Amino acid sequence: MNEELVRILEKLKGYEEVNITKFVTSTLLVKFVYSEIAEVQRLKEVYTLAYVRKGKRFFGVSLTGDADVAEILEEGFKYAVESNLYPILTDNDREVKVVEDNSYLESIIREGDVSQIEKEIDNSEYPVSGTVSIYSTEIGAVTSKGFNGYDKRYKVTGYVRAFNKEYSGQWGFFSSSLNDLKESIRKANEYASISGKINVDDGAYDVVLSPLVMANFMTYFADFASAFSVLTGSSFLAKYKPGDKVASEKVTISDVPRSGRIAEFDAETTFTFDKEIIKDGVFKTLLYNNELALMMGGKSTGNAGIIYPIAFAFDIQGGDESLDSLLSSNRVIFFNNVWYTRFQNYYEGSFSTVGRDAVIVYDNGKPLGVAGRIRIADTFPRLLQNIEGLSRERYWVKWWDAPIPTNSPYVLVKSLKISKA
Numbered sequence: 001m002n003e004e005l006v007r008i009l010e011k012l013k014g015y016e017e018v019n020i021t022k023f024v025t026s027t028l029l030v031k032f033v034y035s036e037i038a039e040v041q042r043l044k045e046v047y048t049l050a051y052v053r054k055g056k057r058f059f060g061v062s063l064t065g066d067a068d069v070a071e072i073l074e075e076g077f078k079y080a081v082e083s084n085l086y087p088i089l090t091d092n093d094r095e096v097k098v099v100e101d102n103s104y105l106e107s108i109i110r111e112g113d114v115s116q117i118e119k120e121i122d123n124s125e126y127p128v129s130g131t132v133s134i135y136s137t138e139i140g141a142v143t144s145k146g147f148n149g150y151d152k153r154y155k156v157t158g159y160v161r162a163f164n165k166e167y168s169g170q171w172g173f174f175s176s177s178l179n180d181l182k183e184s185i186r187k188a189n190e191y192a193s194i195s196g197k198i199n200v201d202d203g204a205y206d207v208v209l210s211p212l213v214m215a216n217f218m219t220y221f222a223d224f225a226s227a228f229s230v231l232t233g234s235s236f237l238a239k240y241k242p243g244d245k246v247a248s249e250k251v252t253i254s255d256v257p258r259s260g261r262i263a264e265f266d267a268e269t270t271f272t273f274d275k276e277i278i279k280d281g282v283f284k285t286l287l288y289n290n291e292l293a294l295m296m297g298g299k300s301t302g303n304a305g306i307i308y309p310i311a312f313a314f315d316i317q318g319g320d321e322s323l324d325s326l327l328s329s330n331r332v333i334f335f336n337n338v339w340y341t342r343f344q345n346y347y348e349g350s351f352s353t354v355g356r357d358a359v360i361v362y363d364n365g366k367p368l369g370v371a372g373r374i375r376i377a378d379t380f381p382r383l384l385q386n387i388e389g390l391s392r393e394r395y396w397v398k399w400w401d402a403p404i405p406t407n408s409p410y411v412l413v414k415s416l417k418i419s420k421a
Contacts, residue, residue: 001024001140005022005140008050009142011070012052015052017051017052017088018053019087019141019269021140022048022049022139023046023137023138024044024137025045025136025137025138026042027045027133027135028042028109028114028133028135029132030132031130031131032117032131034127034129035121035124037118037121040112040114042112046064046065047062047063047064048061048069049062049267049306050073051073052073052077053086054077057077058083059073059076059077060087061073062306085295087290088268089144089145089268089269089290090145090147090290090300092143092147092269093145093146094146094148096265097149098150098151098153100153100261102153105178108134108178116178117181124185125193126162126163126189126192127162128162128188129161129163130159131158133156133157133158134154134155136152137151138150141265143269145269155174155175155176156177157174157398158173158180158181159400160181160184160188161188162185162191164192164193164195165195167194168191168356169189169190169193169336169358170191170337170357170358171183171185172184172399173395173396173397174396174397175396180396192358194358196370197370198368199371199372200372202418202420203417203418205333205418206412206413207376208362208410208412208413209335210410211406211410212337212399212402213336215398215405215408216337216339216401218314218316218406218408219401219404220341220380221253222287222310222314224236224237225237225255225277225286226286226303226309226310227289228292228307228308228309229346230286230296231295231296234347235347237283239347243283244282244283245282245283246278246282246381247278247281248281248388249280249281250387250388250389251387252278253277253317254314254317255274255312256274256313256315256407257272257273258272258273259274259315260312260315260405260407263312265302266289266304267289267304270300271302272302275301286301286309287301287310288303292308292309312405313406313407315406316406317390317409318390318391318393319390321390321412322392322393323391324365326391328365329364331362331363333360333362333371333374335355335376336357337355338353338355338356338376339354339356341353349379350379351378355374355375355376373420373421374418375418375419375420377419378417383416386416387412387413388412388413389411390410394407394408395407395408
């Protein structure tokens with residue numbers, strides 16, 4: 001891959017900076033409906049991201065197929081104008097190659113072997129629907145600074161919905177092994193088994209949020225933590241500076257590209273590293289790329305995306321409680337999953353989200369029944385500040401409604417505002 005990128009680079013002399021990055025994702029996608037495999041697809045996504053810069057003028061493209069990248073960049077740069085915000089490559093002339101060894105997943109992708117998936121869904125107590133994606137990601141990057149990097153990894157993601165007549169449960173996973181599918185089916189079945197209906201009036205309630213819910217919320221927290229969102233005033237963190245208390249002292253949230261085994265380098269070829277965004281409730285850092293760090297007096301955190309800083313993966317530190325102890329309060333609502341998360345005001349962090357798949361009311365640890373369509377309608381700062389407990393057990397989650405891999409415990413939040421959806 002990188003030999004091709006070097007040839008493109010050699011055609012682009014005379015620029016201060018040139019960055020050519022190619023992404024290849026090969027996926028075996030398995031879809032199942034009511035415990036029957038409905039479709040097996042082989043997917044391959046290939047695209048190239050590249051830019052050239054002279055001074056404050058730059059031009060970048062995202063291309064698929066066999067287009068002449070060098071020609072398109074040179075032609076497009078003729079029309080580039082000066083910008084106050086422009087990409088800045090890291091002075092990194094290293095050569096680095098990371099190839100994750102996972103012969104098991106590699107063989108499944110190559111052979112299209114879905115026997116383990118069939119076995120697990122056949123053993124489900126209730127009918128299950130969902131998807132499993134087994135995939136490899138390859139990233140090749142070369143720059144005019146002399147950087148030459150290649151990163152290849154294997155992963156499995158999936159989600160499962162179990163159906164018990166009018167009741168349902170869901171779980172998702174992110175892993176380097178198909179073995180986590182079995183646990184996801186078990187969890188989905190467990191929550192689908194709880195039946196009986198109960199009414200919930202509007203008001204403030206103690207709630208327990210599952211790792212699926214927290215992974216959904218972390219999708220939005222990634223934007224809040226990006227220096228770009230603070231610069232544009234579209235983050236509640238714009239009100240704070242490092243050292244300010246922004247959450248309960250029980251809260252520690254980190255971006256973990258290394259321990260999460262996601263990425264070796266970012267889009268500006270800065271080597272990635274794990275870092276705490278919030279530690280013990282205290283705001284530690286935004287996520288920076290080079291240009292925003294220069295503009296805002298920070299330092300790159302190795303989180304450059306193609307346009308603005310991004311999070312690679314989240315780790316929410318666990319606590320010392322069991323899930324049973326979190327549910328042992330008087331009248332607590334357990335949210336197994338949410339959807340339609342919408343923010344009414346990004347600067348204030350005000351949002352609403354609708355519960356789905358087993359929104360269960362507990363009283364002193366015993367389930368009283370499943371609530372109808374209810375929503376959480378509160379603010380993200382209050383949610384973080386009102387966290388009272390976290391479970392010891394944690395789960396890696398990623399699926400289409402939670403695209404950033406997140407390792408999360410169950411989370412008890414006091415006095416969140418609930419209304420009927």
